[in-house]
Amino acid sequence: MSRSRVLxxxxxxxxxxxxxxYSFLLTLGFSxxxxxxxxxxxxxxxxxxYRGVDxxxxxxxxxxxxxxxxxxxxxxxxxxxxxxxxxxTRVGQILATTPIGKAFYTxxxxxxxxxxxxxxxxxxxxxxxxxxxxRGAGTQIDPVALFLPLLIFGLCAVAVxxxxxxxxxxxxxxxxxxxxxxxxxxxxALIAIGAASLDxxxxxxxxxxxxxxxxxxxxxxxxxxxxxxIDPLYNGSAAFNIGPFNPATKTFLxxxxxxxxxxxxxxxxxxxxxxxxxxxAALFFDRFDPARRGWLKTNKQxxxxxxxxxxxxxxxxxxxxxxxxxxHFQMASHSIAHLPPVSHPGxxxxxxxxxxxxxxxxxxxxxxxxxxxxxxxxxxxWIACVAxxxxxARSDAIVFAWLWPVLLWSPMGTRETQxxxxxxxxxxxxxxxxxxxAIYVAGVLVAVLTGSGLGLHLLMARDFDGLAAWVAGACFxxxxxxxxxxxxxxxxxxxxxxxxxxxxxxxxHIRGLDFMGTTAQSSTPAGYLAAAAVLLLAAYSWRxxxxxxx
Amino acid sequence: MxxxxxDVSKQYRGGVLALRRFSLELRPGVxxxxxxxxxxxxxxxTILATITKATQGRVLWNGIDIARQPDPLRSVLGYLxxxxxxxxxxxxVEFLEYLAAVKGLxxxxxxxxxxxxxxxxxxxxxxxxxxxxxxGGMKQRVGIAQALLNDPQLLIVDEPTAGLxxxxxxxxxxxxxxxxxxxxxxxxxxxxxxVEATATDIAIIAKGDLVAHATPEALLLQVEGKVWEWVVxxxxxNAAKQQYLISSTTRRSDGVHVRILGERxxxxxxxxxxxxxxxxxxxxxxxxxxxxxGAAQ
Numbered sequence: 143m144s145r146s147r148v149l150x151x152x153x154x155x156x157x158x159x160x161x162x163x164y165s166f167l168l169t170l171g172f173s174x175x176x177x178x179x180x181x182x183x184x185x186x187x188x189x190x191x192y193r194g195v196d197x198x199x200x201x202x203x204x205x206x207x208x209x210x211x212x213x214x215x216x217x218x219x220x221x222x223x224x225x226x227x228x229x230x231t232r233v234g235q236i237l238a239t240t241p242i243g244k245a246f247y248t249x250x251x252x253x254x255x256x257x258x259x260x261x262x263x264x265x266x267x268x269x270x271x272x273x274x275x276x277r278g279a280g281t282q283i284d285p286v287a288l289f290l291p292l293l294i295f296g297l298c299a300v301a302v303x304x305x306x307x308x309x310x311x312x313x314x315x316x317x318x319x320x321x322x323x324x325x326x327x328x329x330x331a332l333i334a335i336g337a338a339s340l341d342x343x344x345x346x347x348x349x350x351x352x353x354x355x356x357x358x359x360x361x362x363x364x365x366x367x368x369x370x371x372i373d374p375l376y377n378g379s380a381a382f383n384i385g386p387f388n389p390a391t392k393t394f395l396x397x398x399x400x401x402x403x404x405x406x407x408x409x410x411x412x413x414x415x416x417x418x419x420x421x422x423a424a425l426f427f428d429r430f431d432p433a434r435r436g437w438l439k440t441n442k443q444x445x446x447x448x449x450x451x452x453x454x455x456x457x458x459x460x461x462x463x464x465x466x467x468x469x470h471f472q473m474a475s476h477s478i479a480h481l482p483p484v485s486h487p488g489x490x491x492x493x494x495x496x497x498x499x500x501x502x503x504x505x506x507x508x509x510x511x512x513x514x515x516x517x518x519x520x521x522x523x524w525i526a527c528v529a530x531x532x533x534x535a536r537s538d539a540i541v542f543a544w545l546w547p548v549l550l551w552s553p554m555g556t557r558e559t560q561x562x563x564x565x566x567x568x569x570x571x572x573x574x575x576x577x578x579x580a581i582y583v584a585g586v587l588v589a590v591l592t593g594s595g596l597g598l599h600l601l602m603a604r605d606f607d608g609l610a611a612w613v614a615g616a617c618f619x620x621x622x623x624x625x626x627x628x629x630x631x632x633x634x635x636x637x638x639x640x641x642x643x644x645x646x647x648x649x650x651h652i653r654g655l656d657f658m659g660t661t662a663q664s665s666t667p668a669g670y671l672a673a674a675a676v677l678l679l680a681a682y683s684w685r686x687x688x689x690x691x692x
Numbered sequence: 693m694x695x696x697x698x699d700v701s702k703q704y705r706g707g708v709l710a711l712r713r714f715s716l717e718l719r720p721g722v723x724x725x726x727x728x729x730x731x732x733x734x735x736x737x738t739i740l741a742t743i744t745k746a747t748q749g750r751v752l753w754n755g756i757d758i759a760r761q762p763d764p765l766r767s768v769l770g771y772l773x774x775x776x777x778x779x780x781x782x783x784x785v786e787f788l789e790y791l792a793a794v795k796g797l798x799x800x801x802x803x804x805x806x807x808x809x810x811x812x813x814x815x816x817x818x819x820x821x822x823x824x825x826x827x828g829g830m831k832q833r834v835g836i837a838q839a840l841l842n843d844p845q846l847l848i849v850d851e852p853t854a855g856l857x858x859x860x861x862x863x864x865x866x867x868x869x870x871x872x873x874x875x876x877x878x879x880x881x882x883x884x885x886x887v888e889a890t891a892t893d894i895a896i897i898a899k900g901d902l903v904a905h906a907t908p909e910a911l912l913l914q915v916e917g918k919v920w921e922w923v924v925x926x927x928x929x930n931a932a933k934q935q936y937l938i939s940s941t942t943r944r945s946d947g948v949h950v951r952i953l954g955e956r957x958x959x960x961x962x963x964x965x966x967x968x969x970x971x972x973x974x975x976x977x978x979x980x981x982x983x984x985x986g987a988a989q
Contacts, residue, residue: 478871481812486842503794507782563777565741569742569766569769
């Protein structure tokens with residue numbers, strides 16, 4: 143079989159496995175939602191007070207930017223499980239025994255990631271057509287102006303996302319939650335670098351198109367040039383926002399993006415970069431070798447002591463039936479009959495007793511497996527909360543002190559699914575309410591412990607409003623983790639949403655979105671306490687229903 | 693102590709019927725639940741372990757419906773699923789301490805039982821190693837230990853010897869024998885020799901139906917006089933397979949020694965003492981014939 147045929151079948155099988163899951167419908171639904179945000183004017187492309195007149199060129203450019211910017215972020219979290227799936231299903235072990243090379247495998251995974259994201263881009267492209275018709279934006283549909291920005295910028299942007307997802311999965315340190323959180327900051331940095339260069343470039347962005355991942359600089363620099371032509375007083379500002387924004391008061395006629403050879407060359411370079419990333423991933427990919435997993439490296443085998451050598455040499459003899467009975471006789475001191483008896487409490491008694499032990503067990507489970515340096519950084523952030531002046535502690539130190547434990551909170555609602563321990567846990571008496579309560583309390587304790595520096599500070603200053611905000615934050619974060627994990631079945635959802643929300647709300651002190659209450663102005667503790675209660679109720683109900691229908 | 697399974701059926705989404713009007717009454721002892729792959733054993737185990745609910749019928753533990761009130765059973769239940777996971781960053785002691793807390797055991801009793809159970813399953817030396825570094829067999833032994841944590845009155849073990857080496861399998865069989873007494877043990881497996889060594893009762897299940905429920909002696913009695921050994925030349929083996937129900941074949945210098953199950957012996961065959969594997973195959977084949985006859989009508 144030719145290599146291209148092998149590649150085709152690897153991509154096809156992986157693609158089909160993904161698209162036949164119900165969750166794929168949700169991802170397509172997200173594409174439709176992106177289209178809706180453009181239709182409902184929740185996405186704003188503005189040049190000072192100007193926006194384009196609704197036509198194929200304007201809508202095509204806005205949807206193109208929306209698709210390439212947001213799908214390059216969200217798409218990462220959607221496809222970053224291609225290698226993990228092969229690991230979990232153990233298909234990887236079969237593939238590892240075939241002649242397929244590591245580079246071939248990572249390239250195939252990149253292509254199947256790309257196929258999934260491309261499907262999302264295509265759905266969004268269809269939605270674009272619907273938007274123009276629904277908005278009554280002229281009867282003339284120019285398919286090139288309407289679809290090309292999304293197809294060129296969107297597909298090239300998600301190609302890099304697809305490769306980055308494989309690279310992150312291949313690197314042990316970025317495979318889990320650390321990678322999920324770091325990707326958000328990488329994406330933010332790359333978008334910010336592009337946006338910053340907008341002020342410097344003229345109508346011809348020159349070499350900047352090669353660093354313009356999403357097409358934001360390329361498109362908006364041409365829009366800026368067009369507005370400058372009609373309004374010499376235009377201040378040069380350009381904004382691409384999602385959410386509430388001051389509406390534009392003036393319109394200009396956007397005639398469409400001018401496709402220069404440099405643009406096509408830069409997109410081809412982007413595709414080449416994606417291939418390079420996929421090949422780079424092959425360098426780190428472990429080819430499903432269990433010996434290369436992190437925990438095995440640290441778990442050194444105990445050397446055999448002199449006395450044990452004889453036992454090992456005798457092992458084959460002990461396997462003979464007569465020797466087994468002798469061996470069993472020697473093991474009689476470990477008979478089940480010698481174990482201490484257990485008094486079986488009634489189920490109601492079980493619910494009352496040992497909840498504290500269960501909370502401690504859950505807390506230990508959360509903290510276990512984190513390296514000393516993780517704890518050292520948490521301690522340093524705690525000290526920063528105590529040592530900083532109260533205003534800085536509340537507005538800055540706590541923001542980072544409560545970002546640091548994100549990987550402790552993220553598995554709260556998914557641990558039993560992730561490690562397949564559900565059958566062991568949920569066959570225990572009153573396990574659902576007891577374990578749910580214990581895991582939530584443990585999550586709150588993590589927030590209290592890591593944020594107690596500020597808590598003490600507020601208490602000593604008798605700042606009870608600040609303390610209320612602190613309590614609301616400590617209650618809300620684990621409730622959100624539990625609810626998102628329980629509903630989505632994956633920790634990625636919380637890791638991505640929490641990091642993005644943290645960036646928009648608490649870091650920038652935006653009222654309504656600041657769940658940590660980092661300033662008196664942005665704090666809304668009652669709302670977040672109520673939200674915590676709603677999330678807990680939703681998570682508990684979801685878990686009950688899910689178990690009842692399992 | 694009584695577990696009653698009354699007319700239980702389980703239909704999965706997509707219409708797959710895993711159990712069909714299954715009824716059984718269990719009292720203290722070891723029940724060996726035998727059946728081929730896909731017979732419905734694991735479905736029955738998960739219903740009995742209160743993980744899933746029957747779509748029809750009910751299961752009573754000492755007269756209490758476990759679907760309506762699962763906790764009285766759960767507080768005395770030990771369950772080893774066929775497929776389960778562990779938390780890789782915890783060691784065996786920490787993992788068992790966690791499950792002891794989930795099961796509501798007090799700290800002192802839990803600590804003593806964990807020590808004893810880890811010795812019992814031969815993991816005393818590995819008790820402080822992270823579970824992520826355990827072999828499949830060692831994880832299985834952790835699973836056995838957790839099932840015994842609360843000294844269960846009902847112990848359900850689903851394919852417990854999967855992944856165990858021969859020595860550990862013998863050890864587990866001995867452990868099951870020690871366990872029998874004032875408790876109900878349900879051992880689900882497709883390995884007849886595991887059941888032969890420990891079961892006081894045997895239930896055979898196929899395609900969701902209860903095919904037989906009897907003591908091992910009664911099952912053996914069913915095939916008494918129906919098992920034969922026949923020596924055939926190698927060249928005739930395929931023809932013999934077409935004609936008779938064969939439970940085993942052994943090649944020797946005088947030809948292939950074929951163990952045949954049937955009402956009548958072929959010419960030259962000698963009667964032999966039946967074993968449990970013969971009885972199991974006989975029941976399955978009889979059920980298959982009845983099933984085909986029913987379908988034809």
